[in-house]
Amino acid sequence: MNDKSVLIIAEIGTSHGGSLDKAKRLADAAADAGADCIKFQWVYADEILHPNTGFVNLPGGKIRLYDRFKELEMPPEFFETMRDYVRSLGKSFMCSPFGIRSAEELFALKPDYIKIASPELNHFPMLKRLNELESALPEKKQIPLVLSSGVSQMSDIQKALEVLKPLKKISLLHCITSYPAPPEEYNLSLINLYTKEFGIDAGVSDHSSDPRIVPVLSVVSGGRLIEKHITLSRKTDGLDDPVALDPDLFAEMVQSVRRYETMLPETALAEAQKEFGSELCKTVIGNGIKELAPSEKANYGRTNRSIHFMHGMKKGDTIREKDIGVLRTEKELSVGISPEYFETVIGLKLARNIKAGEGLQWEHTEQGVPPL
Incomplete structure (x- = not known):
C-alpha cells in the first residue's frame, strides 16, 4: 500500500466451500474487480466452537453449527496453493487464524498479512502466541497484523493492542458484527479516533449490503483500509454470501473508493453529501464515541x-x-x-x-x- 492508496481487501473467507477451483475463480473475480489483497479463513472447528453450541438454518436444512465449520476445514496445502495463486495475480495474500494451531500453521506460510477477526480480538492465548512468533523475527520481516474491532468495547481494543505492543506493523479495522450491518450505525468517525489514539492506520470492515456508502464515507473519515466480502453470487450457500458483494458490485465499490481517495477531505465530504445526502452522511459518520452498535449489542x-x-x-x-x-x-x-x-x-x-x-x-x- 502506498502513502495515498487505500488498501482494498476482498474477503473470500470460506465462500469457496472447500473447492480449490472455486477458490481460484473467486480470487480471479476479486483481482479483476480491483482488490489489492485477497483474504481467506483458516478454519478448524474445534478452535472456534464446542460441538454443543447449537444449530444454524441453511438452504440445505438445519445443521449443527460445529458441523458446518467442520465442512470448511482445509489442509495447509490448500492455503499454500492459494497464497501462491493470489501472488501470481499480483495481489497480496491475507488470512485469518482462529486459534493457536491455525495461527502457527498460517505464520509458517509467511502470508503478506495476518487478520485477527473481531471475535478473536480477545483470544489472548492466540494473540500472545502471534506476538512470540512475530517478535522472533527482525522487524523488517515481521508479518503485518490487521485487527478487526466488531462487537468490542474500547477496553477490549486497548487490551489486544497492549498484548501486541512490541510489534510495529499493526492496523485496525472498525467493524459492526451484524449481518447485514445497518450503514446508519457505523459511526465512521471512530476511524480517525483510532488513528489518533493508537498511532496506527485504521479503516473499516464493512458488513453492510450497500457497495458504496460505508466504503466511500470511510475514505472521507480518513480510512486507509477497506475490507468487504466477495462472492460469485449472493444466492450460494456460503456462510457470508448473503452480505457479500458479487464481482460487479465489488468493482463498483473499488471505482468509487479510487475516485474519492484522490480528493481533499473537504472536497470528498462535499461530494459524498451531494451523492448520498447530507443527513445520511452525518448519520453514517457519527459522533466518534466508541459504543456497541445497537445491532450488535446482543452479540457481545x-x-x-x-x-x-x-x-x-x-x-x-x-x-x-x-x-x-x-x-x-x-x-x-x-x-x-x-x-x-x-x-x-x-x-x-x-x-x-x-x-x-x-x-x-x-x-x-x-x-x-x-x-x-
Whole structure:
C-alpha cells in the first residue's frame, strides 16, 4: 500500500466451500474487480466452537453449527496453493487464524498479512502466541497484523493492542458484527479516533449490503483500509454470501473508493453529501464515541471469546489445560469468563458438577472470585 492508496481487501473467507477451483475463480473475480489483497479463513472447528453450541438454518436444512465449520476445514496445502495463486495475480495474500494451531500453521506460510477477526480480538492465548512468533523475527520481516474491532468495547481494543505492543506493523479495522450491518450505525468517525489514539492506520470492515456508502464515507473519515466480502453470487450457500458483494458490485465499490481517495477531505465530504445526502452522511459518520452498535449489542460476549469446558467434569476435579478452551459461545451455551484468565484458572478445583460446553464462571471454582 502506498502513502495515498487505500488498501482494498476482498474477503473470500470460506465462500469457496472447500473447492480449490472455486477458490481460484473467486480470487480471479476479486483481482479483476480491483482488490489489492485477497483474504481467506483458516478454519478448524474445534478452535472456534464446542460441538454443543447449537444449530444454524441453511438452504440445505438445519445443521449443527460445529458441523458446518467442520465442512470448511482445509489442509495447509490448500492455503499454500492459494497464497501462491493470489501472488501470481499480483495481489497480496491475507488470512485469518482462529486459534493457536491455525495461527502457527498460517505464520509458517509467511502470508503478506495476518487478520485477527473481531471475535478473536480477545483470544489472548492466540494473540500472545502471534506476538512470540512475530517478535522472533527482525522487524523488517515481521508479518503485518490487521485487527478487526466488531462487537468490542474500547477496553477490549486497548487490551489486544497492549498484548501486541512490541510489534510495529499493526492496523485496525472498525467493524459492526451484524449481518447485514445497518450503514446508519457505523459511526465512521471512530476511524480517525483510532488513528489518533493508537498511532496506527485504521479503516473499516464493512458488513453492510450497500457497495458504496460505508466504503466511500470511510475514505472521507480518513480510512486507509477497506475490507468487504466477495462472492460469485449472493444466492450460494456460503456462510457470508448473503452480505457479500458479487464481482460487479465489488468493482463498483473499488471505482468509487479510487475516485474519492484522490480528493481533499473537504472536497470528498462535499461530494459524498451531494451523492448520498447530507443527513445520511452525518448519520453514517457519527459522533466518534466508541459504543456497541445497537445491532450488535446482543452479540457481545457470545460472538467474541470466553472460556468453556470441553467436556463434563465433577465437583472436586482440578481444571487442567486440556479441560478448557477459548471458544465463541454463539447459539445455546452459557457465556464464560474472559480468556485473559485462561492460565489463572488452571489448577483450580471445581465447586460443582459441570456440563460439556458450559461457560466457565468463577462461582464454578472453589476460589469463587476473580484474582485481584
